[in-house]
Amino acid sequence: MKILIADDEFYARKAMAKKVLQANPDVEIMGDFENGIQVLEYLEEHPDEIDVVLTDVKMPEMDGLHLAQYLFEQESQIEVIIISGYNEFEYARKAISFGVSNYLVKPVQKEELREALEKISRGQKKYEEKMQKMMIKRTLQFLSIEEIAAHEGWRKMFLEPAFRKNAGKVFYLAVIQGRSEEGWSETREGERLLQKLKQQFQGECFYFNRFEENVLILFGKREEIAGKLNNFVTHADILGLGELTVGMSLGHTQMEHCPKAYQEAVYAINQRLVEGWKKVFEFAADFKPENLLGKEKEQMLEEAIVERRCLQAEKITRELMENCKNAYTLYVTISGIFNLLYRLFCRTGGRTEDGNPGYMLFSYRTDLYRYHTLSEVEDYVLNIVRTMCEEQEGKKYHYIVAEILGYIAQNYQSNISIGELAEHKYFMNSSYLSRLFKNETGQTFSSYLMEFRMRKAKELLESDLLKISDVAMLSGYNDVSRFIQYFKKTYGVTPEEYRGRKN
DSSP: OEEEEEOSSHHHHHHHHHHHHHHOTTOEEEEEESSHHHHHHHHHHSTTOOSEEEEESOOSSSOHHHHHHHHHHTTOOOEEEEEESOOOHHHHHHHHHTTOSEEEESSOOHHHHHHHHHHHHHHHHHHHHHHHHHHHHHHHTTOOHHHHHHOHHHHHHHTHHHHHHTTTOOEEEEEEEEEOSSOGGGSHHHHHHHHHHHHHTTOEEEEETTTTEEEEEEESOHHHHHHHHHHHHHHHHHTTOOEEEEEEOOOBOOGGGHHHHHHHHHHHHTTHHHHOSSOEEEOOTTOOOOOOOOHHHHHHHHHHHHTTOHHHHHHHHHHHHHTOOSHHHHHHHHHHHHHHHHHHHHHTTSOOOOSOOTTTTOOTTTTGGGOOSHHHHHHHHHHHHHHHHSOGGGOOOHHHHHHHHHHHHHHTTSOOOHHHHHHHTSOSOHHHHHHHHHHHHSSOHHHHHHHHHHHHHHHHTTOTTSOHHHHHHHTTOSOHHHHHHHHHHHHSSOHHHHHHHHO
């Protein structure tokens, strides 16, 4: 604890410094001054250094109360102890209103001083613990359960304690998403429900911003966990927290299975596209997906697209998707449609077929999961079918640019390019898509992606828990030196320098 002493009497300052060291030998006296002005000058030259100012009330130029008032109005974290020879209520009242930690009357007793310093020390410890928890919570928002499980440091910090405590027990991973404008899990009721689940099953709870998901790791019996999750959804609805939906994995025993359990939970929650929200969906290991795009339907859809019969092509596509009874069949059927579109794209001069499937960029993780309703998925697929039917150069596909911006927001950490998106996601000429993107956003795809990643990097640098290499990886750069180069080019300072300024 670093302390400044302020008193207009020289010998009083020296005596107080001696008394402080007797009360707590571990503190460090950084200086003593005649008035509040000198204290403020020191603080300006040494920002974030001092923990406590111990000041007399009566001093020339700026007295102790005005010094305390100034620090209070500046929202300084420095604690103030007022010392006065005047045992009057008015001084104490004013001191308290300025956030003063203690008001001591001369002659100050060593025991009183010790208690005052210990009180500040306890308060600082609680504040630091609170800020650490907030920092951890903020940092976690930028991660994912797969990244935590793959990173040794994060795994030890966030996963290992729960798995040590529940050694040998089966765990189930639950993914929870909500449909409300406000963050339901940030409300007092939402936080209480999540914490209750976490405590009941001795697990862990995380919130990840990229997919606006809460992920719970719960230890116990499947029937009990599923039952409590159903109660959770019901209570959330009653409390007005929005339409919450849960996907639940199979049971696992190893911490290393967390990524697999997460994928299972995501596969399960996608069933909301077919059955609707406010339910708990459990992963079925024995599902048998069916591709509804049989040879006859495929031929009909192909002919409609080739002959530019858009309404018929849309009708066939819509009927196929609406006949899907589960999310697995929906995925396989959409993949079949996209595979057909890719072959048509290659055949009409888009590129030479080389075995790459047309649905390369369509998967549960990055596409089905980000849609909340079947109609949203239908709109996306129908727009692509419509694009294949119409003359691309004569149209302005605003929806495609909006799709790409959303895709970047959820996949900026991956290696994505306008060429891949053009050929494998939108089935159009990459030069045309590049022009379309620039016309709509005023930027090239690569410059927009880099700016987006740099903004994310700035947010990540707020957390001291992340190394610069971690920030680079989480921003989409495997090459740390290239990341540093881009960051300096964008903001004029290195990531390390930027973090130093923030601190």
